[in-house]
Amino acid sequence: MIQLEPISGVFKKERALQAAYPMRVLIVKEASGLLCMNAGDHRLLNHRIFFIPEEGLVRLEGEIKSGYWLSFSNSLYAEFLLQHLDPLAKNLFLNLSFRDLENESAQTYNLINQLKKDIEAQKDLPFLAQYISLFLGFTSGLDGYLAAWTLDELQQVLRFRAILEQFYKRERAIQFYAEGMGISTGRLNSFLGKVLGKSLSSLIKDRIMREAEELLLHSDNSVDEIAQILGFEQTSSFITTFRRYKGISVNQFSHLG
Known part of the structure; x- marks a missing residue:
């Protein structure tokens, strides 16, 4: 369902990058050269993230000193679309697109490092689906407000969303969600109001x-x-x-x- 691995080295475009799943993202931390597809070539620049469509081979010509190669299933992408009704979300992987990360770069690498740990810890699918949704929303610029959150707040939101996704159809009581988060009902209420700007009942x-x-x-x-x-x-x-x-x-x- 999801694969994330560090990527580095010198690449020649004669050999295509392999991905385990159809939705592909290249996160560049430090690199020079080109990312090549049939639609055209794009420069590999520091702190650039590429959102790559399902169709077409990805070839690199140049050197990546530090970066990540992420691929995930359509079902995980579907969760992102459920939470992002903006037409830009649907077009994110329609064609090759990229975004240069500026102030968001440090937070992006923190998110990627934490995602890697969660994959290795074999976190359940609802949690990883929420992580992918949050990561895509943040790095694509659709959820710019996330830049103001601390990494701890991001983790708390992920945990909450994973619980909500699993139980929203049958659980309405804040006590249930507070116990799942390991915090008091008062603290959960305060957290949701501060970070998400909504009450539990509104989110449900x-x-x-x-x-x-x-x-x-x-x-x-x-x-x-x-x-x-x-x-x-x-x-x-x-x-x-x-x-x-x-x-x-x-x-x-x-x-x-």
Whole structure:
């Protein structure tokens, strides 16, 4: 599902880089030369990150003194798209793109080093999915506010999101999430307000409604079935909640796709 390895050495473009999974990211810390694909060549510069589309071989011509080669599955990328509705998120891997990291570079390398440790520790998939989502949001510039967070805050958010992702359909009590985080309910409330700017109930509702949108547009489930999947005791409650949240009815939204 995910592979991350340091990359360094002198490269010739006669030999393509191999990746275990289709979604590919090259994080350059120090390098010179070119990244070559059929669509064109791009310079390897210090603190540059490349988001590489599924199609096409990646070849390097030059030297990488320090960097990382990351690849991951489409299912992990799907979590990023669920959390980022901006069209730019969908286009991130459509064509080869890159971004030069400036103030974000130190935080990026901290995130990568921690991700490597979490992979080696065999953290569960929900946690790694949240990590990839956060990492892509940060490095692509879609979530610029993350630059203000400390590494400890990033780790806490990851832990919270992983728990939320696993239990949002059936657990609503803050006590449950606080116990999962290993902190008091008061501290969790304070943390969510400070870092995410929302209450637990708002975050749960946001996640439920994102899932509702996905199911309404891309599944064959009936409205009754979707309400049950999302933990609503009555379909009418789901329909009312959805309309208040989206401003349109379930039926109107279903026909948008």
